[in-house]
Amino acid sequence: MPDTAAPPPDFLDKLCPRGDLPERIAALPRPLVFTNGVFDILHRGHVQYLAQARALGASLVMGLNSDASARLLGKGPDRPINGEADRATVLAALESISLVTLFDEQMPLALLEIVRPDLYVKGGDYDIETLAETALVRRWGGDARALPFLEGRSTTALIRRIRG
Ligand SMILES: Nc1ncnc2c1ncn2[C@@H]1O[C@H](COP(=O)(O)OP(=O)(O)OP(=O)(O)O)[C@@H](O)[C@H]1O
Ligand SMILES: O=P(O)(O)O[C@@H]1O[C@H]([C@H](O)CO)[C@@H](O)[C@H](O)[C@@H]1O
Numbered sequence: 414m415p416d417t418a419a420p421p422p423d424f425l426d427k428l429c430p431r432g433d434l435p436e437r438i439a440a441l442p443r444p445l446v447f448t449n450g451v452f453d454i455l456h457r458g459h460v461q462y463l464a465q466a467r468a469l470g471a472s473l474v475m476g477l478n479s480d481a482s483a484r485l486l487g488k489g490p491d492r493p494i495n496g497e498a499d500r501a502t503v504l505a506a507l508e509s510i511s512l513v514t515l516f517d518e519q520m521p522l523a524l525l526e527i528v529r530p531d532l533y534v535k536g537g538d539y540d541i542e543t544l545a546e547t548a549l550v551r552r553w554g555g556d557a558r559a560l561p562f563l564e565g566r567s568t569t570a571l572i573r574r575i576r577g
Contacts, residue, residue, distance in 0.1 A: 427505040429514045434527050441511055442471035447530035449476035449521040449546075451483045451568075452500050453493040458536070458566035460507065465560045466534040467509035474528055475513045476521040477501055485519045494572065522549055531555050537562030 429437050438445070446466050452459055467473040477500060478486070483493045493500065501513045516524045525533070525546060533550040537559045541547055547557035 422506070424505045425502070427510060427512050428501055429512050431514060431516075431524075431527070434514060437512060438474070438528055441474070444470035444531040445528070446470035446473045446532045446534055447476065447525065447528055447550075448473065448534045449478070449516070449524075450535075451478045451486065451488070451493055452504055453483070453488075453495055454568045454571050455503055456566045456568065456571060458563035460509070461563055462534075462536045462560045463504075463507060463509040467511075469532055469534065469558065472511035473509055474530065475504055475510050476524045476528075477504065477513055477515050479515045479517045482515075482517050482519065488569070494568075520545060522546065525549055529553055529555070533557040535559055 446469050448463070448466050463473065463475075477497065478493075480493060480497045483497075495503075497515055501515065504510055505513045514524065518524075522545060526549070530550060532555060533544075533546050534557070535541060535544070535546075539559060541557050541559040544557070550557055
């Protein structure tokens, strides 16, 4: 009989409950970059921006909107398409990402207070200077930066094309 029991992949260790964050964050190399989002259906724009974000520091922490949080954002009644456990697992498998943690609020401000990153990053679809996240990280001497937006790539556009 072949041995079909495969061990769980190592990248699952990157999934981090809120309570474990202080210890896990302290163990990550600095500079520490933080970003957040829903990442419902992962696409080229996402993976490119995440690789660029990671290159700005020594580790990249992902604050992922929980399903309840994603529903607060008004992306549509059937969103997210992929549930939080699936979205978190796909992101954890990326080389660029060091740690994935969920947040339930509409904005990741309480999470940022725990992580206290050196750099906050979003894609170029945001005006980084106007974000509450930017103002918050600057309070402890961190900074914020927007990365280039890859035109024509979005989860919403993919869903529209699939649905015709
Ligand atoms: N095409 C893209 N190029 C670069 N960054 C992107 C692109 N699309 C999204 N991002 C970034 O990825 C993060 C997650 O974005 P989000 O989950 O809203 O993706 P999306 O494809 O725009 O989804 P939706 O269409 O559901 O809003 C955000 O920080 C956003 O700035
Ligand atoms: O995936 P999205 O819609 O880009 O992610 C959202 O980003 C918001 C942003 O940080 C401005 O506040 C955030 O508030 C929201 O919870 C989603 O993460």
